[in-house]
Structures are given as C-alpha cells and as structure tokens.
Amino acid sequence: MQSWINIPENCDFTIYNLPFGVFMHPTGEPRVGVAIGEYIIDMAETASLGLLDSTDAPKEVFRSKYLNDFIALGRPVWARTRHVLTELLLEGNDRLRAHQDTVLQPIEGTQMLLPIRIGDYTDFYSSIEHASNVGKMFRPDNPLLPNWKHLPVAYHGRSSTIVVSGTDIHRPQGQTMPKDAEKPVFGPSNRMDFELETAFVVGETTEMGHAVSVAEAEKYIFGMVLFNDWSARDIQKWEYVPLGPFLGKNFASSISPWIVTLEALEPFRTECPTQEPEPLNYLKSSRKKTFDINLEVSIQCNTDKEYQLCQSNFKHLYWNMSQQLAHHTVNGCKINVGDLIASGTISGKEADSLGSMLELSWGGKEKLKLDYGVERTFLEDYDTVIMRGFAEKNGIRVGFGEVRSQLLPAIITEHH
Amino acid sequence: MQSWINIPENCDFTIYNLPFGVFMHPTGEPRVGVAIGEYIIDMAETASLGLLDSTDAPKEVFRSKYLNDFIALGRPVWARTRHVLTELLLEGNDRLRAHQDTVLQPIEGTQMLLPIRIGDYTDFYSSIEHASNVGKMFRPDNPLLPNWKHLPVAYHGRSSTIVVSGTDIHRPQGQTMPKDAEKPVFGPSNRMDFELETAFVVGETTEMGHAVSVAEAEKYIFGMVLFNDWSARDIQKWEYVPLGPFLGKNFASSISPWIVTLEALEPFRTECPTQEPEPLNYLKSSRKKTFDINLEVSIQCNTDKEYQLCQSNFKHLYWNMSQQLAHHTVNGCKINVGDLIASGTISGKEADSLGSMLELSWGGKEKLKLDYGVERTFLEDYDTVIMRGFAEKNGIRVGFGEVRSQLLPAIITEHH
Numbered sequence: 001m002q003s004w005i006n007i008p009e010n011c012d013f014t015i016y017n018l019p020f021g022v023f024m025h026p027t028g029e030p031r032v033g034v035a036i037g038e039y040i041i042d043m044a045e046t047a048s049l050g051l052l053d054s055t056d057a058p059k060e061v062f063r064s065k066y067l068n069d070f071i072a073l074g075r076p077v078w079a080r081t082r083h084v085l086t087e088l089l090l091e092g093n094d095r096l097r098a099h100q101d102t103v104l105q106p107i108e109g110t111q112m113l114l115p116i117r118i119g120d121y122t123d124f125y126s127s128i129e130h131a132s133n134v135g136k137m138f139r140p141d142n143p144l145l146p147n148w149k150h151l152p153v154a155y156h157g158r159s160s161t162i163v164v165s166g167t168d169i170h171r172p173q174g175q176t177m178p179k180d181a182e183k184p185v186f187g188p189s190n191r192m193d194f195e196l197e198t199a200f201v202v203g204e205t206t207e208m209g210h211a212v213s214v215a216e217a218e219k220y221i222f223g224m225v226l227f228n229d230w231s232a233r234d235i236q237k238w239e240y241v242p243l244g245p246f247l248g249k250n251f252a253s254s255i256s257p258w259i260v261t262l263e264a265l266e267p268f269r270t271e272c273p274t275q276e277p278e279p280l281n282y283l284k285s286s287r288k289k290t291f292d293i294n295l296e297v298s299i300q301c302n303t304d305k306e307y308q309l310c311q312s313n314f315k316h317l318y319w320n321m322s323q324q325l326a327h328h329t330v331n332g333c334k335i336n337v338g339d340l341i342a343s344g345t346i347s348g349k350e351a352d353s354l355g356s357m358l359e360l361s362w363g364g365k366e367k368l369k370l371d372y373g374v375e376r377t378f379l380e381d382y383d384t385v386i387m388r389g390f391a392e393k394n395g396i397r398v399g400f401g402e403v404r405s406q407l408l409p410a411i412i413t414e415h416h
Numbered sequence: 417m418q419s420w421i422n423i424p425e426n427c428d429f430t431i432y433n434l435p436f437g438v439f440m441h442p443t444g445e446p447r448v449g450v451a452i453g454e455y456i457i458d459m460a461e462t463a464s465l466g467l468l469d470s471t472d473a474p475k476e477v478f479r480s481k482y483l484n485d486f487i488a489l490g491r492p493v494w495a496r497t498r499h500v501l502t503e504l505l506l507e508g509n510d511r512l513r514a515h516q517d518t519v520l521q522p523i524e525g526t527q528m529l530l531p532i533r534i535g536d537y538t539d540f541y542s543s544i545e546h547a548s549n550v551g552k553m554f555r556p557d558n559p560l561l562p563n564w565k566h567l568p569v570a571y572h573g574r575s576s577t578i579v580v581s582g583t584d585i586h587r588p589q590g591q592t593m594p595k596d597a598e599k600p601v602f603g604p605s606n607r608m609d610f611e612l613e614t615a616f617v618v619g620e621t622t623e624m625g626h627a628v629s630v631a632e633a634e635k636y637i638f639g640m641v642l643f644n645d646w647s648a649r650d651i652q653k654w655e656y657v658p659l660g661p662f663l664g665k666n667f668a669s670s671i672s673p674w675i676v677t678l679e680a681l682e683p684f685r686t687e688c689p690t691q692e693p694e695p696l697n698y699l700k701s702s703r704k705k706t707f708d709i710n711l712e713v714s715i716q717c718n719t720d721k722e723y724q725l726c727q728s729n730f731k732h733l734y735w736n737m738s739q740q741l742a743h744h745t746v747n748g749c750k751i752n753v754g755d756l757i758a759s760g761t762i763s764g765k766e767a768d769s770l771g772s773m774l775e776l777s778w779g780g781k782e783k784l785k786l787d788y789g790v791e792r793t794f795l796e797d798y799d800t801v802i803m804r805g806f807a808e809k810n811g812i813r814v815g816f817g818e819v820r821s822q823l824l825p826a827i828i829t830e831h832h
Binding site: 138158161163208239 | 535536541555562563567570571572579586588589590593602624625629648654655656657659660662663668693698743748750755
C-alpha cells in the first residue's frame with residue numbers, strides 16, 4: 001500500500017500501522033489523532049468533514065481528552081475506523097488530502113497527552129529470564145519460585161502516576177535499609193532503574209464474575225504501548241516482603257503516546273516459547289499468541305549522545321497476553337475499558353538483552369562503560385531513558401515510536 | 417442538639433453524624449443523600465429549594481452518581497454544608513421540615529449505590545496483632561518481618577471490584593497448591609474469609625512529586641467507611657510470593673454506603689498505641705491521631721439468626737491514617753479525590769477481637785462453634801457477613817451503619 005503522505009525510511013508510522021493517540025490541538029483542545037509518517041491526522045477535524053460517518057462513531061468521541069469513549073464503542077467500530085482511514089490515506093484518494101491543511105498536524109512540536117483515562121493498572125512478571133535474574137540477586141537460594149511456571153505472577157500498581165512520554169520524573173525519596181545497618185535511613189533512592197516493558201490497553205469491559213478464556217482474550221485487547229516501569233531498587237528491596245512492591249514503583253511509570261492496535265500487529269504474530277510443565281487447562285494456549293516486536297533501551301547522560309543499553313524482543317515472554325488476561329479474570333475480577341496491563345520487564349537470554357539496570361549491572365556490581373569517562377551502574381540525575389519498539393517483516397514496518405523521560409533530582413522535603 | 421427528625425435509640429445516624437452517600441431516587445436518578453435517623457435527606461431536592469445556597473456548592477454536584485464532584489469542592493464547602501444541614505435539622509427550624517414529604521426518603525427500601533468513583537485503591541497492613549498472627553501461620557520462623565515496625569506496609573489493590581453493601585459476592589475460582597501435592601489444582605476456593613477493615617476516602621488531589629506530611633494528612637481525608645476485604649486464603653497462599661496478594665483478593669471488596677466525615681469523628685479522637693522503636697522523622701506523629709471506633713463482625717448462616725464473631729476497635733491500629741498517607745506520598749506518589757485507602761485487618765489482643773476467620777480459626781485448625789450443629793472454620797456458601805462500627809461518648813453516637821454481603825457459590829466455567 002502506498003499513501004499520498006510521505007513515509008520516511010524506517011518510519012514507525014506507516015500506512016500499515018495507524019496508531020491512536022491524543023494530542024493538544026493549537027486551539028488548546030485535546031483531540032484524538034492517528035499517526036502517519038511525520039503527521040498526526042486530526043480525527044475530530046476528519047469527523048467534522050463527514051469522512052468518518054460510515055464508522056458509526058459519534059463525532060464527539062474524537063474531541064476528547066481520552067480515547068476511552070472511542071474504545072468503548074467496540075471492536076467493529078475500531079475495525080471500520082481503521083478501514084476507512086486506510087482508504088482515505090491511499091495514493092489516489094483525494095477526499096482527505098483536499099483538506100490536508102486543516103487535518104494534518106506535524107508530530108514535531110505537537111504535545112502528546114496521556115491517551116487513556118486508566119482505571120486499574122496491573123503489572124505482570126512474565127519474562128522467565130528477568131524473574132530468574134532478579135531471583136538470583138534477591139533470593140540466591142531460591143531464584144525462580146515454585147509458583148512461577150504454573151501461573152503468570154502479577155501485582156496491582158498505581159494508575160495515578162502513569163504519565164506520557166516526555167514527562168520528567170523526579171528521583172523519589174524513601175526509606176531504605178543500608179547493608180549491615182541496624183536501622184533504616186531516609187533519603188533519595190540510590191538505585192534508580194528503568195524496566196523495559198510493554199503494556200496492553202483493555203478494550204472491553206466485563207461483568208464482575210466473568211472469566212475471559214485464553215481463546216477469547218485478544219478480543220478484549222485494544223492495543224499496546226511501550227512501558228517504562230521506573231523502579232527504586234533500594235526502596236523496593238526493604239519494603240517488598242511480604243505484600244510486594246509499593247513505593248519503590250508507584251512514584252512513576254511512563255508510556256509511549258501512540259497505542260498500536262492488535263490488528264496492526266497481526267502480520268508479526270509468532271510462536272510463544274514452549275511451556276514446561278504444561279499449564280492448567282484455564283491457561284492452555286495455542287502457540288501463535290505473541291508478536292515479534294523488537295525492543296531497545298538507550299540512555300542520554302545529560303548530553304544528546306545516545307548509548308544503547310539493551311535490545312530485547314516481546315516474543316521472549318514466557319506467558320503471553322492472552323494467558324495473562326485469562327489468569328487475571330479467572331476469579332471473576334472485572335476489567336474495564338482503559339485498564340492497563342503491563343508485561344513485566346522483558347529480558348532475553350543474551351547479556352545485551354537484559355531489560356533493567358539491575359540486571360545489566362548485576363545488582364550494581366558491574367559498571368557499564370558507555371564511553372570514555374561515562375559509566376553507570378544505576379541511573380544518575382539528568383539521565384534520559386529512551387525505549388523504542390518496532391516490528392518489521394517483508395518490508396512492512398509497524399512501530400511504537402518511543403517513550404522518553406528524563407530523571408530529575410529528588411525534591412527534598414524537610415521533616416522536623 | 418435535638419432534631420425535629422426522630423432518632424431512635426442506638427441509631428448510628430444522629431444529628432452529630434450526617435454521613436454522605438449516594439442513593440437511587442424513585443425516579444431512577446442517582447442522588448447525593450445524607451443519613452439522619454431512619455431517613456435520607458435528598459441533597460438534590462434540598463439544593464433545588466435554595467436551602468444549600470450559602471454552601472457555594474453548585475446544585476449539580478448533588479444530582480450525581482458519585483460524591484467525587486462534591487468532595488473536590490474542598491474542605492470549606494464540606495464544613496459549610498455540614499453547618500447548614502445541622503441548622504436545618506435542629507428542632508425549631510422549619511425551613512427544611514416544611515418540605516419533608518419531598519426531601520426525606522426512608523432508608524428502609526431505598527437502594528444505596530457505590531458512593532465514590534474510586535481512582536486507586538491501597539490496602540495497608542497496620543494492625544500489629546493481625547500482622548503477627550498471620551505471620552505466625554504463613555511464616556512460623558519469622559512472624560513480624562524486620563520492616564514492619566519501621567514503615568506502614570501496604571500494597572495496591574483493585575478498584576474495579578469494590579462494591580457497595582448489599583451486593584452479593586461469588587466464591588472465586590483459582591489455582592491452589594494442596595498440601596503435599598506435586599502440582600497445583602484449579603477450582604473454587606476452599607478457604608473463604610472476610611477481613612474487618614475501615615477505609616478512608618481521599619478528599620484532596622495532590623500534584624505528582626508532592627509529599628503530604630503527617631501533620632497535614634488529615635486535611636486530605638474526607639471521611640471513612642467500613643471495609644470488608646474478602647480473601648481467598650488458599651489462592652493467596654500459593655500466589656503471593658514474591659509480588660504480594662493478587663487474585664486471592666481482587667475478586668471483591670465491600671464497603672458500607674455512608675461516608676462518615678472526619679469532622680463527625682472529632683469527639684472520639686484518642687491516643688495511638690506507643691511506637692517502639694520510634695519511627696523515622698517523616699513518620700513521627702503526635703499521639704492523638706486516631707479515633708475510638710467500636711467494630712464488630714457477625715455472620716448469618718443462611719438463616720436470619722446472627723452470630724457475632726468478633727469485636728475490635730479502630731484505635732488498636734499501630735500505624736494511624738496520617739502516617740499511612742505520609743508514607744504513601746513520601747516518594748511523590750500522587751493521590752486523587754476518591755482514592756480509597758484501607759487499614760488492613762483490625763485485630764485486637766483478645767481472642768474475640770480477631771478480624772478474620774484465618775485468625776479466629778487459627779488457619780482453619782480450630783472450629784468456631786456458633787450454635788448447635790453450626791460451626792465454621794472458613795466461610796460457607798450462602799453465609800452473610802455483616803460488619804458494623806460506631807463511636808459513642810458522653811451520650812453522643814456516630815455510627816457507620818453496616819456493610820453486609822452474602823457469599824454465593826462459585827460460577828463454574830468449563831475449561832477445555
């Protein structure tokens with residue numbers, strides 16, 4: 001397919017992609033947009049022109065701060081919208097092109113907003129490599145716990161601090177227990193980390209009591225984003241037993257602004273890792289339930305120069321999204337449109353495929369030499385973390401763009 | 417103070433209380449109400465009459481499905497509303513009384529709704545008796561973990577399954593590891609439990625990065641409810657290491673419909689337990705940061721007959737609400753109006769003050785004999801759990817009413 005909009009080489013936002021986001025229109029009004037090439041299609045404007053009438057989506061869902069109302073219209077509307085947009089963007093179709101001056105906003109210089117009003121947020125722990133690595137460090141005797149291969153372990157996180165790419169993060173303060181100390185101390189975290197994750201957006205609300213099966217689960221997924229699960233390892237280590245991570249995680253998580261639909265990812269469907277032992281019936285899955293998505297993390301150390309820290313792939317995950325959703329709802333737990341469900345850190349087997357500083361520096365023991373005089377174990381103030389992801393096959397590319405955020409120093413509060 | 421509305425003896429909803437809730441008006445419209453005696457004051461109707469004009473609350477906040485918009489108006493508006501209502505209800509004031517036919521709805525027969533649109537939900541673990549008891553059962557070598565006395569341990573829970581009193585709950589299905597088994601099994605939970613808790617509703621939104629101090633924390637609290645944190649102990653036990661409780665908890669939590677304001681609880685302010693060792697500066701608290709609130713749990717075993725299972729008190733909690741909120745935000749975690757923050761199970765020192773079946777039956781080992789032929793270790797299908805709470809001093813009573821829910825059998829789903 002060829003569009004009348006120019007798509008630069010290696011651009012994530014091809015005509016095969018059409019991810020949804022919310023942007024700030026120059027009038028100061030938040031609007032739904034779709035990315036293509038170096039432009040955002042203003043969906044509110046497109047709908048005003050009557051060009052989306054056949055989708056049956058009410059115009060007001062595109063003149064909204066959040067995508068929730070559009071998503072809640074359901075899968076048939078998402079599919080029609082994608083279909084109509086594809087037609088309008090194809091070379092030779094001038095119906096949208098005739099209005100390009102009002103309908104297209106350049107991505108460059110446009111502020112993107114958090115695209116969904118997030119209800120509940122859950123974080124899984126589904127990479128066997130990550131769980132084993134962290135296990136070795138936190139519990140040397142007992143790295144991969146007995147339940148891990150039987151169920152996709154997860155915990156609830158905090159929705160209120162999920163922010164969009166471009167939002168700066170402050171190093172959190174908190175309570176930590178220094179090695180060999182008798183009493184905990186208070187201060188800025190000394191072990192700041194990212195976690196390379198993806199997350200999916202729930203596209204359909206269930207009734208309380210309803211369990212979603214593995215076979216049906218993908219119908220409940222609208223799309224995916226990149227997810228940086230910021231972590232303060234020293235705070236986490238002291239607090240997490242017995243009820244799990246809390247302040248070591250809930251100060252911030254960052255997502256990429258464009259939601260890539262499962263439909264756009266379909267060409268990149270691939271096989272999941274073999275599961276041994278075989279899971280219980282409610283978690284049994286056909287093999288082709290994952291996607292071949294390249295992931296990478298880079299940092300900038302207070303300059304524009306980027307250092308790549310790792311390269312991983314979504315397909316490494318032991319538990320797929322369908323199994324995650326089936327497990328999450330098997331007890332009748334209600335899910336809502338706009339819930340966000342993250343993968344957990346996605347590490348691979350190779351040394352350069354580890355998705356956190358904790359693993360890359362092996363608990364802070366090994367310095368990563370990035371450049372002459374530039375080395376890191378954990379993150380330092382003013383470091384910018386950039387995560388990128390894309391799928392590519394047979395000349396078709398579908399990408400996520402990036403999630404980028406700078407770590408700023410702690411805001412110091414006096415406690416008397 | 418004497419009202420022109422009759423307040424029956426031992427009624428929780430005195431003129432000193434005036435708790436806020438949301439009820440279904442006979443027209444099918446949800447409206448904000450305030451409970452007094454055996455009646456609900458229809459706040460939408462009262463506002464329409466112009467009787468709330470001096471509160472500066474826009475009328476539409478009372479014609480709402482949720483209290484969030486009213487709460488977001490801020491503490492001065494809550495205080496004026498309480499003040500104006502008190503005046504209107506006093507013996508001798510006929511301004512509201514003249515309209516009692518349209519303004520008063522009987523509580524009996526009126527459906528109460530979930531009063532807040534809950535953003536994030538957090539559950540603390542702040543009773544030293546509960547934490548020690550559970551610790552002894554789950555980790556005999558290591559009952560109270562090293563961090564427990566240094567920080568108020570908490571985890572994030574699920575907002576989507578918090579329901580109002582009167583909503584039936586289904587026994588969840590899930591994965592458990594039977595004793596001495598080699599593989600986990602799937603089926604309905606066999607160890608269904610309640611947890612006697614309270615929860616507070618956040619009344620003011622913070623900016624991300626802002627830490628609320630212990631001294632200021634109560635300003636961020638709108639009021640309190642009773643909270644039944646339903647738990648499936650067998651599911652919880654198998655899943656909870658290392659990331660905390662998930663499916664063992666997130667199938668349901670039940671709250672009482674009336675939010676009792678901190679202002680109404682003021683006469684019952686009392687001293688917190690001594691904390692030894694002294695906490696870090698950011699958690700240091702003056703002593704009078706808790707309230708003397710009697711709490712109790714009863715069950716009905718598929719008949720109307722009630723058996724009291726325990727009596728406890730909110731003041732037993734080792735960590736107070738101000739410390740909980742200071743800890744929760746010390747890393748900059750944003751809180752929003754409508755967030756719900758629960759206490760954790762409130763157990764006391766006495767054998768009849770334990771706030772869960774897990775503790776009352778000591779992990780299922782001791783049968784509770786309730787009546788001739790009626791005994792329980794954990795909950796059985798069709799049991800109704802009723803929690804009540806009230807404060808009383810110098811003839812003034814301020815109560816929460818009750819949270820009541822029946823446990824129904826599991827919804828069995830076939831997995832092929």
